[in-house]
Amino acid sequence: MSASLDDGRSRPAQTTDPVPTPASRRRTRERLAELRGPSVPPRPLDARALAALAANPGCRRRALLDGAGVDKGALASRLGSPAPFGQSQFAIVRGNSFEAKVKADGGRELLRLFGVEDPGTVSVPELSASGPEGRTARTALALREATAAGGWTLLDHPLLTLEVAGSPVHLEPDAVVVDPAGRWTVVEIKSFPMLDGAADAAKVGAAARQAAVYVLALERVAAVTEGAEVGHGVLLVCPKDFSNLPTASVVDVRRQRAVTRRQLDRLTRVEEIAGALPEGLTFDVRERSAEELSAAVEAVPHAYAPECLAACELGFHCRGRAREAGEVQTLGRSVRGELGALTTVGAVLAAARGEAGDPEDPAVAALRRARALRQEALTEAAACR
């Protein structure tokens, strides 16, 4: 409706977390390293992992394991329920060749997707440096120079940093474009097609959440860069129809950015979750036995829902536990909606059969009616045969 939409308005009051001090951050880092195992390097979080935090923000298990940098895939294998995730090399090859095509011609192809037919010279600065810190610094410098220069600049695989739960996370967007007005735009290159201008909405949603993480990280740099502004529309580049010619669409990621920022704020809870765990507990996949790991995982509550199977390496493990406990949520999040305080399959069935439950409770009463009607119909149908 209005051209002046901006996300700078005040947000609703959050639960007030204590402001982390350098000392408390160090303690958290140490505690998380312990949980991961002293000899195990942290599994680096990337934008995809950060974006996935929003998939089930109620899950303490996932928040802690991700926050501590535990390799959940390795952990799942040790627990006997390996994650079924993998990527076909056909897709990888195709994706890489598509990205190369998009960035061909010194960035001019990409700027055409921006709708800029004649960008003049496109600057493509060299961003390589030693180590992630070096690359991050190099990126920040290139962004500053590009903003000051007032022309078109393409940053190919810049490196950005975002502090998450006390530790720096390095993020590498496919590209960032700086326009002559100093606006920075994230470019997300994906290999799913845009068919007649439409694309798989679930995949676009995932891409938008991922891009929103880059936007947040860029905003930290922009805050200390004169004349810079980060665009809240990201350029999603995909193959057009059945070809490998690129086409693009601007995706407004303000919502995803707000969601991700909330989730990142909430990751400070990792400290609190870790604090509640018994001393000496660890998820060290190298040193501990499967039994010990299993017990350690059990010590952190999960919030399993079927959506986890496609979003978390521990999904099948948690499903097994949730099924053992008879949780109705294993049948879908929505199943709980009408069951009130009944949370297990056993309790629901007992209530439905009249073996337990308060008949005044509308959930119990509805279940009894549901069961009676179901039985009546099945009997009637059987009699008709």
Add this chain to the structure above:
Amino acid sequence: MTVYDPAVPDPAEAAAKATAEILESTLRSAARGVVVDSPPGAGKSTLVVRAALELAAAGRPLMVVAQTNAQVDDLVLRLAEKEPGLEVGRLHSSDGDPYDKALDALEQVRKSAKAGDLAGLPVVVSTAAKWAHVKNVEPWAHAIVDEAYQMRSDALLAVAGLFERALFVGDPGQLDPFSVVGADQWAGLSYDPSASAVSTLLAHNPELPQHRLPVSWRLPASAAPLVSDAFYPYTPFRSGTGPGDRRLSFGVASDGSAPDRVLDEAAESGWGLLELPARNTPRTDPEAVHAVALLVRRLLDRGGAAVSERAEEPVPLTAGRIAVGTAHRDQAAAVRAALAELGVSGVTVDTANRLQGREYDVTVVLHPLSGRPDATAFHLETGRLCVLASRHRHACVVVCRAGVTDLLDEHPSTEPVQLGVAVKFPDGWEANHAVLSHLSEHRVSWTP
């Protein structure tokens, strides 16, 4: 677009200025359409009646499109009241009992199920559904489309051939239209048939003049800022009355119970939150339903009286001036039963969908997320909460179980994104948090 004009400090003046601009656009602009956004209680009906009378006075044959029969009848009655000399046609369906019997008492209102019978009348009013069946008639010079944001794009497609130009009026903050079958394949198309009529209209005619009514005459000074911030963040409005212009008082003092205390809080501040202990409950949570009914009973028993700019003297708060709002129909039914048990009758109890466009002195709302184990898109829909929180002239009391803030925090955010579909602001999450955080300042906890 009419912008919020701080240069006009007097709300009546600001509203008059906006109305004058709208009428000027409608009567004299070259554009085929004019769009007016009207926040809750901003005088949309008054505007529609005025525009209708002016168009009729200018000799332009006018058709009016409303969304429900109740809205149509209401509009006809208002037109008749304002301009008894004006002949009005009421086009109705051929079902039994198709219109309000009150229309039979009005000589100037002609009723028919056939558009042809009403040809030549200066104004003809009907529902979008009925208009869609009108064929082979001379197009009307002008139309007014009421509640245009609640009208689906395909419904507009079916009637747009009947008029040359039109004034579209509606509230963008209320519930969006929906479809019972999937319409994803058209998402992102400018004419997506499941989208709102206004979004299609503006996608194809971005140059149309757009106006906004800047003042809510319904919402009190205690409510307008919250509703404006939470639901209309980029199109703010203000209340027509100032703090203290509206007062609610009780003849019977509080008995010290939590329900009485929350009523006192609401009478004082315009808002009250009666918070029950956290628990997962079925939709018809008996304790919450009872609490709602009890609040209504106490409102009546305590002899409520409302002071407002409308009358010199305090007006007794009667059952007819109270409404209960829920998210689901079974909740409304449960509240009705609970009220009947307490011997209360005459209070409106309905879902958000049906309360759209209605106005009461006091509302009691069963929070859509109260007691739920999970939030769903339905329960988070911004428009639903907006309708429930913006029906009152004096006070709104919300009944809710504790724990909704956590529920919101744990809500997964993995919405699909359709290319080309404009993002709607604010999202339900933000709006819910804003309202809850405001309500928490008016909280009374109660363990029944």
Add this chain to the structure above:
Amino acid sequence: MSLIAHLARMEAVESGRAQPLATVRHRHLSERPLVLVPLTTAGEAGAPLGALVGTGPDEPRLLVVPQPRDRELRFAFLAELAEEVLPYVDGYADAVEPVERKDPATGEKVQVELCLDAPQLIVPSRAGIEYVRLLGRSTRFRRTAEQDPDTPYPAPPRVPLLGRWLTHYGERARVPGSSLLLAATDLLNRHWATGQSSLEDQHLGALLAWIDPYDDEPGAEAAYRAELGRDSRGQLLCPPAGPATDPAFDNRLLAPAIEAYDRARQAVGAAEDGETADAALAALHRAEREVRRLVVSQLKPTWDATWRALGLLRELPEGARVADRWTRDRWSFTGHRDKVAAGEPPQPRRDDAVTAAAKLAAREQAQGRLDAQEALDDPLVLAGRRLAGEAFTGEVVEVTPAWTEARRPAPRPLLTFRTDDRPRLEPGTKVYRSLDGRPQTAEFVAPEEDGALVLRLLDKMGRAKEPAEGTVPEKGERIAWTLFEHDQRTGPKLPAPEDTPWTHGGPPRSADGELPDAVTPEDLL
């Protein structure tokens, strides 16, 4: 999903076996459906890898693209697919019955043809339906050499026609209750509740593990093995139902086999004399056979599972109103047959405003019809509506004759009706029952003091003063009343596309403007 369906899921958890959600079959099943199990190449839209297709479980035709990036091989695949699908479709085009119909343009009755039966396409999963749409989209705008002699990569002759039919079927599948194109998983999920979530129910192998387990193995265990079980080479015991393949299959087995095939092709091209050429050709055939063997290893389990699903569904008796919906499917098939015969252009890429609105209206109507018909056909579905207060079953305890007060009184008998259900009735609410398959209307008058309901019968009693024989229920009769209508009202007539109003952008550009898709040289090896 309703509480009654959730309860069925929980019963399935407890018993380890799927539980019925229906007592009759709610979808039409053809005597001779065409089953299509497609596979596609990861990372690329519209690059098929292979398919099994056929009308009987024992006679599948195997189609394989040994190098999916080769356009020629893709076209060969599509041509072969067209040779399987189009003769099957054509087989239904000629057997017709004459039917009287109102001409929508003139309103007069005309006699038209209606195909006696229609071809039915079955795929394993919802992703398969999506893939049928994708294949349709990728082929219907292709140009053949005959259509356009200058086209750089002409498609085989019947491929564009295949695309039009697949598009029609893909689009028809969006109509609730339609049976022209169905997914086996959807069919099973409509009729059984498993002890897992609806997300997990999209896995055909896991679904069958609950509904039809071997050796009475508990559903959860059998489903787990179907989802994750792998052999010693790391390959899934139950390959995915496609069209996507398992990455482990791609990476460990398929990729090396395709590489070997590419090398063998190069060797054929490089052969300088007859002897090496013969050897190279033999090697090429071996390499191609290996790719085919691998592809069929992924397709065959799904093929068998799909037929198993059809077998399970055939055991259920067909619902009484399924034939009515199938007749609508036959109209849909006949209509498209006529469009093709009339030489109309392929379906456009995106619907215009009027077409989109008309489709949405038709689907909403179909949804209402489906909901009503399923409830009328199946007491178990009706039970869900009764629980929701949308229907009620009970007994007539009293019939009181009454009449209208008109000059010629018409019968309006009052029924006193006892039910334990809790319908959402208000005075004046209309309710409907099925009288010889046609709806009879009553209205709710008031409750009696003892809770019985008084209903006034409103129609279908004839023109005489006394109601016609058998039109008024008798004392003691059991009746199911619904609050929903049994037939759907037809929506308003929309403007013709060329009369699209200014609010919706005015008339669309002509559909002849649809150009074939751009071609990319990279597609060719």
